[in-house]
Amino acid sequence: MKAVIELNEIKRDFLVGDEVVHALRGVSFTINEGEFVTIMGASGSGKSTLLNILGCLDTPSEGVYLLDGNPVKKMSNNERAVLRNRKIGFIFQNYNLLPKTTALENVELPLMYNPDVSASERKKRAMVALESVGLKDRMMHTSNQMSGGQMQRVAIARALVNDSAVILADEATGNLDSRTSYEILALLQDLHRKGRTIIFVTHNPDFYDYCDRNIILRDGKVVEDNRNKVIKDARETLKTLPEED
Amino acid sequence: MNIINLIKIAFKALTTNTMRAFLTMLGIIIGVASVITMLAIGQGSKKSIQSQISEMGSNMIMINPGADMRGGVRMDPSSMQTLKLDDYYDIRDEAMYVSFVSPNVSSNGQFIFGSNNYPGSINGVGPEYLDIRQLKVESGEIFSDEQIQTSAKVCVIGQTIVDNLFTNDEDPIGQVIRFNKIPFTVIGVLEAKGYNSMGMDQDEVVLAPYTTVMKRLLAITYLQGIYCSALTEDMTDQATEEITEILRTNHKLLDSDDDDFTVRSQQELSTMMSSTTDLMTILLACIAGISLVVGGIGIMNIMYVSVTERTREIGLRMSVGARSIDILSQFLIEAIIISVTGGIIGILIGVLATYLVKLIASWPVYIQTWSVILSFAVCTITGIFFGWYPARKAANLDPIDAIRYE
Numbered sequence: 001m002k003a004v005i006e007l008n009e010i011k012r013d014f015l016v017g018d019e020v021v022h023a024l025r026g027v028s029f030t031i032n033e034g035e036f037v038t039i040m041g042a043s044g045s046g047k048s049t050l051l052n053i054l055g056c057l058d059t060p061s062e063g064v065y066l067l068d069g070n071p072v073k074k075m076s077n078n079e080r081a082v083l084r085n086r087k088i089g090f091i092f093q094n095y096n097l098l099p100k101t102t103a104l105e106n107v108e109l110p111l112m113y114n115p116d117v118s119a120s121e122r123k124k125r126a127m128v129a130l131e132s133v134g135l136k137d138r139m140m141h142t143s144n145q146m147s148g149g150q151m152q153r154v155a156i157a158r159a160l161v162n163d164s165a166v167i168l169a170d171e172a173t174g175n176l177d178s179r180t181s182y183e184i185l186a187l188l189q190d191l192h193r194k195g196r197t198i199i200f201v202t203h204n205p206d207f208y209d210y211c212d213r214n215i216i217l218r219d220g221k222v223v224e225d226n227r228n229k230v231i232k233d234a235r236e237t238l239k240t241l242p243e244e245d
Numbered sequence: 246m247n248i249i250n251l252i253k254i255a256f257k258a259l260t261t262n263t264m265r266a267f268l269t270m271l272g273i274i275i276g277v278a279s280v281i282t283m284l285a286i287g288q289g290s291k292k293s294i295q296s297q298i299s300e301m302g303s304n305m306i307m308i309n310p311g312a313d314m315r316g317g318v319r320m321d322p323s324s325m326q327t328l329k330l331d332d333y334y335d336i337r338d339e340a341m342y343v344s345f346v347s348p349n350v351s352s353n354g355q356f357i358f359g360s361n362n363y364p365g366s367i368n369g370v371g372p373e374y375l376d377i378r379q380l381k382v383e384s385g386e387i388f389s390d391e392q393i394q395t396s397a398k399v400c401v402i403g404q405t406i407v408d409n410l411f412t413n414d415e416d417p418i419g420q421v422i423r424f425n426k427i428p429f430t431v432i433g434v435l436e437a438k439g440y441n442s443m444g445m446d447q448d449e450v451v452l453a454p455y456t457t458v459m460k461r462l463l464a465i466t467y468l469q470g471i472y473c474s475a476l477t478e479d480m481t482d483q484a485t486e487e488i489t490e491i492l493r494t495n496h497k498l499l500d501s502d503d504d505d506f507t508v509r510s511q512q513e514l515s516t517m518m519s520s521t522t523d524l525m526t527i528l529l530a531c532i533a534g535i536s537l538v539v540g541g542i543g544i545m546n547i548m549y550v551s552v553t554e555r556t557r558e559i560g561l562r563m564s565v566g567a568r569s570i571d572i573l574s575q576f577l578i579e580a581i582i583i584s585v586t587g588g589i590i591g592i593l594i595g596v597l598a599t600y601l602v603k604l605i606a607s608w609p610v611y612i613q614t615w616s617v618i619l620s621f622a623v624c625t626i627t628g629i630f631f632g633w634y635p636a637r638k639a640a641n642l643d644p645i646d647a648i649r650y651e
Binding site: 058081084101105110112113114 | 571
């Protein structure tokens, strides 16, 4: 198994006033290609800080982070931007789609910042990504013409389009009702089955059983790292939920 | 980063918020349009002031025989005989800075027509005298070269002479008036000019060929004066020097000799004119500068607000791989598109407004190419200059803070 993410004794300190806050106090784990991992923890457990570091938005104060074999610590802002562009797909709680912009253009966005991708290839790949999240006939809809679930699907397509090594979902279902949440979860499970590596940050313990691995943080440390024997299928759960009108 | 993609991104960002883009542009549009209109009105009035002043003869140069000493007695300049017809021919043929030249001889006497008479002087001049003094023939015509060669007894008269001699509303053209017993046929009447600033009646004038006055009236071979006009007011000094050079050579004066003539120009008028037009230019430049700076601040204001408003968008772009330079370029390109488009629209509106002013208020207007180019260039530069700061601010945002900005 190829390791996509290797964390070794990651620490991250913030200076708030005169006081040093230790957000991460030595986090180590390895995530292999094709894993579907949840990272859970209460507020203040260091979840967001860890996610920022995993997403190359932030760098650790100490420790070694290898993303797809590349050490992240020794990099300029621009190099990290390029790494985000090629290796990481973000999914946010509030979708973060560009307003008044079509689904297709939103999905094309990461490729716009990649000079190696031509305009025609960009469009083709964006259409494939949108098809894979089931939005084939909504490509020309703008973000304000879509429901929350549809917008999150667009965001997922955007995270897929650059063939990223890892998809980072930050509370991806936090703004959605439970039925739509399970639909999104089912979509992520589909992607996982196709071999995608997904890290799902959430504080909802209901999603625990749908992934193959759970990492639980508390006070900036990993307190649990379990592999699930039995993985629930979100589609099955969907059938048990009451239909909405 | 692909520049074409960046332009696409910037263009897309502008078209998704057309109202904001338009409002930003408005500052530049008004700036450029007002600068062009102002300058056109300014240049128009400058031109009309210029032509009014030059109508007063600001480029006129007068050459008189110089004061001479005869045995220690300074002689009256008008009795000097140093200016010859050859001097007139040489100035006419050789001086480059002189556009018109005319000899001048005059004789005093009484004009008689029928039972009316009027005192005055007859001026012997060449046809270019009209251009030098800004006179126009209202009816009839000025004497021809042939009439000059043959010393024809013809004259062109001013309005005051017409009023005093032709009291029965006769047509003066073709009538014969007598001056000191010599009959002159009236071949033209000058347009009325009124009094000049010195209180002299400019219509009390009778013009005849200089040959006629020299041979038939005065029996002299010298000139009492020569009138010239420089090509433009600015060239008066060069023309004066040139004339002095020609006359000194003609009169075979040694370096140690004083001039035996005097060359005078309307220095006062040209100084007044240049100070008036300079003041006008400075005033217009100030107004133009203020308009453009206001337009530039408009761009900065809206761009700055737009950076705050679009913080999340910037954060998202950074998280999907936009580098600082990409964000900076996007905002700069947006500023450039806004300023250039605004500039072009501004030029169109400015030109239109100028013609409206001309049409409705019938003010003199004059659009100069440099004023269009200048205002366009300045607006683009201010747009980019004032777009730089907000763009810099956007590029320096921390993606972590930006993406979660509420």
